[in-house]
Amino acid sequence: MTVLAHEDEYDEELPAWSLPAEARESIRIRAGWPERVTREWAWGGATGRGVSVCVLDSGIELDHPLVGEVQRSVAARKDGDTIVVEDDDQGDLCGHGTACAGIVRALAPDCELTSVRVLGAGYTGSAPVMLAGLEWAIDQGFDVVNMSLSTTKKQYVDRLHELADIAYFKRVMLIASAHNMPVESFPWRFASVISVGSHEQDDPEVFYANPKPPVEFFARGLNLDIAWLGGQTIRATGNSFATPHIAGICALILGKHPELTPFQLKSVLHLTASNVDE
Amino acid sequence: MSDLRAAVAAGVFGAEEGYRSLLRATVEVARAIFKAKAASVFLLDEATDELVFEAVAGEGAETLIGKRFPADTGVAGWVLVTRQPLVVDDLTADTRFSREAAESTGFVPKGLMAVPLLAEDRALGVLEVLDRPQQSQFTLAEMDLLGLFANQAAIAVDLLQRARRARAALEGDGELGALARIASKLEEGDEERRGTGLELLAALERLL
Numbered sequence: 001m002t003v004l005a006h007e008d009e010y011d012e013e014l015p016a017w018s019l020p021a022e023a024r025e026s027i028r029i030r031a032g033w034p035e036r037v038t039r040e041w042a043w044g045g046a047t048g049r050g051v052s053v054c055v056l057d058s059g060i061e062l063d064h065p066l067v068g069e070v071q072r073s074v075a076a077r078k079d080g081d082t083i084v085v086e087d088d089d090q091g092d093l094c095g096h097g098t099a100c101a102g103i104v105r106a107l108a109p110d111c112e113l114t115s116v117r118v119l120g121a122g123y124t125g126s127a128p129v130m131l132a133g134l135e136w137a138i139d140q141g142f143d144v145v146n147m148s149l150s151t152t153k154k155q156y157v158d159r160l161h162e163l164a165d166i167a168y169f170k171r172v173m174l175i176a177s178a179h180n181m182p183v184e185s186f187p188w189r190f191a192s193v194i195s196v197g198s199h200e201q202d203d204p205e206v207f208y209a210n211p212k213p214p215v216e217f218f219a220r221g222l223n224l225d226i227a228w229l230g231g232q233t234i235r236a237t238g239n240s241f242a243t244p245h246i247a248g249i250c251a252l253i254l255g256k257h258p259e260l261t262p263f264q265l266k267s268v269l270h271l272t273a274s275n276v277d278e
Numbered sequence: 279m280s281d282l283r284a285a286v287a288a289g290v291f292g293a294e295e296g297y298r299s300l301l302r303a304t305v306e307v308a309r310a311i312f313k314a315k316a317a318s319v320f321l322l323d324e325a326t327d328e329l330v331f332e333a334v335a336g337e338g339a340e341t342l343i344g345k346r347f348p349a350d351t352g353v354a355g356w357v358l359v360t361r362q363p364l365v366v367d368d369l370t371a372d373t374r375f376s377r378e379a380a381e382s383t384g385f386v387p388k389g390l391m392a393v394p395l396l397a398e399d400r401a402l403g404v405l406e407v408l409d410r411p412q413q414s415q416f417t418l419a420e421m422d423l424l425g426l427f428a429n430q431a432a433i434a435v436d437l438l439q440r441a442r443r444a445r446a447a448l449e450g451d452g453e454l455g456a457l458a459r460i461a462s463k464l465e466e467g468d469e470e471r472r473g474t475g476l477e478l479l480a481a482l483e484r485l486l
Contacts, residue, residue, distance in 0.1 A: 058356055093350070093351055119350055120351075123358055123401070124324060124327055150362060151361065152398075153400075180422070181428065181429070182425070184399070198418060200418055223415055230371065234368040234369060236364065236366045236367065237366075238362060238363060238421075239363075240362045
């Protein structure tokens with residue numbers, strides 16, 4: 001069982017934020033990017049092997065044929081005044097988390113999947129439980145975290161923003177569903193996450209870079225056959241299904257280029273988007 | 279009941295009935311526009327963490343109003359908690375959903391569209407449209423339409439909840455209830471008592 005604590009995030013000793021002349025050589029970065037970044041360079045031949053993907057959602061049904069192995073399942077829940085994250089055998093309370101996991105699996109068959117269930121604490125406990133689940137996922141250092149969910153509660157926005165920034169510099173790429181209703185919701189609006197809306201095409205590898213953010217990418221999200229409860233599939237639509245498409249593609253890219261930071265990963269996505277001219 | 283109190287109460291009660299009609303009209307139009315078998319609005323009861331059937335058009339309209347279920351289970355619960363709209367078809371494959379739906383609504387929808395009702399930073403409930411024609415492929419334009427209906431329903435729900443809170447305050451032990459009772463006493467008293475009462479109230483106002 002993990003009891004979450006917030007105190008130690010900024011406990012490291014702070015260095016001077018400057019670069020002395022003699023240190024220049026020590027931070028040399030060999031990017032090895034080609035002159036033109038192509039999909040073949042970015043993820044050709046990749047399967048997501050070695051990449052850990054966390055699905056923060058309603059849980060994942062175990063032994064679903066479209067999901068395959070789930071490395072670990074945990075749930076965040078209220079325990080008095082605190083929130084604990086502990087191993088969980090409840091599976092999926094809705095079907096949605098299983099659907100997202102199935103989409104990631106279809107794109108990145110060899111990635112490692114972990115489920116963090118943040119549904120099941122009632123409506124009133126939902127935002128703090130979501131934050132605790134996210135904090136746990138960042139702490140574990142997953143390469144990619146799929147967040148097909150959002151909150152509108154303003155009192156949690158600062159903490160959510162802080163967590164998104166911590167994830168960004170810890171090389172934990174948060175992929176968040178944009179809202180397709182005209183409301184203020186988070187975390188998809190933050191620049192430190194990748195936000196995803198839907199397009200209407202049927203190809204799982206077609207995605208578009210949006211020149212007018214805050215929604216940064218559009219991926220397949222319409223009339224999809226997705227994994228659901230009871231080992232079944234259903235047909236569904238929503239930005240929340242576009243999001244795991246980008247999560248899956250990120251897993252492929254990181255499988256081939258594990259050194260990429262979230263900033264670089266987002267750049268590769270941009271350069272390989274279906275609407276960006278060669 | 280004093281004239282003043284009766285007038286305020288009539289306003290609040292009248293408003294509540296009006297907003298309920300608006301909500302009913304919204305679900306009826308949603309059902310008609312999407313050519314669906316039924317449409318409904320669930321309100322969140324934060325005190326019990328449950329979703330409650332508030333307005334229903336079509337199948338189940340007679341029997342469902344007032345039925346409750348936990349606010350964080352099933353498709354409606356997911357939509358409420360995550361604020362994300364969701365459209366699912368072929369739901370009959372989900373045996374758990376089918377059983378729960380049959381128990382709570384008396385029929386098992388093949389598909390549903392669910393969208394959260396949002397007002398500022400609060401989630402008030404969920405709008406669901408059940409069993410639109412299966413042959414039609416869903417489009418993003420329909421998703422936008424669903425969002426527009428949800429906005430309208432959210433405004434009606436917000437007004438309805440305000441009216442209910444106003445009524446509860448008028449009938450309760452809080453400030454508004456106390457003021458309403460004082461207003462009754464003032465209206466019932468003779469001119470001298472009213473004059474004295476108003477002076478006391480003016481003094482209280484200055485003090486506060």
